[in-house]
Amino acid sequence: MTEATLQKEAHGDVETTRTGQVYRPNVDILERPDELLLAADMPGTRGEAIDIHFEDGELTIRGPVAARQPADTNYLLSEYGVGDFYRTFRVSEQIDASRIAAEYADGVLTLHLPKVEAAKPRKITVHSK
Numbered sequence: 289m290t291e292a293t294l295q296k297e298a299h300g301d302v303e304t305t306r307t308g309q310v311y312r313p314n315v316d317i318l319e320r321p322d323e324l325l326l327a328a329d330m331p332g333t334r335g336e337a338i339d340i341h342f343e344d345g346e347l348t349i350r351g352p353v354a355a356r357q358p359a360d361t362n363y364l365l366s367e368y369g370v371g372d373f374y375r376t377f378r379v380s381e382q383i384d385a386s387r388i389a390a391e392y393a394d395g396v397l398t399l400h401l402p403k404v405e406a407a408k409p410r411k412i413t414v415h416s417k
Contacts, residue, residue: 309371313349313397324383324401330373335392340399342385347377349397382406 313328330338333351341348351373357363379401387402 309369310374311369311371312375313351313373315375322403324403326377326397326399326401328373328375328397328399329395330392330397331395332370333373333392333395333397335397338390338392338397340388340390342379342388345379345381347379347399347401349373349375349399351397 313330315329316327318325318327328349330349330351332353337352339348339350341350353370353372355370382403384402384404389400389402391398
């Protein structure tokens with residue numbers, strides 16, 4: 289599936305001009321009391337090139353990967369496919385979009401999706417008379 293096809297599926301009529309193989313990164317999602325933590329495996333990308341977009345409850349992650357060899361390279365054997373990473377998620381309204389933070393290290397993108405105050409668990413104290 290090409291990136292243009294994925295873009296059409298995710299955003300209606302939006303298409304990109306870059307073609308080629310697109311991979312869906314493996315993701316772990318953990319729920320913590322105050323946030324959701326998303327860790328996506330995206331080796332070969334550069335942190336400053338990763339595009340993260342949040343709009344209307346949809347989180348989109350795109351990470352371009354540059355080819356390791358020139359386009360005219362004549363491979364005897366090629367077992368590693370090179371392509372961009374792309375994935376979208378529906379995110380609940382319980383996430384505070386203004387405080388989403390991201391970091392990238394060692395091929396892993398980590399997103400911190402803080403919960404709104406109303407969604408955080410809280411302890412209610414019982415007063416005895």
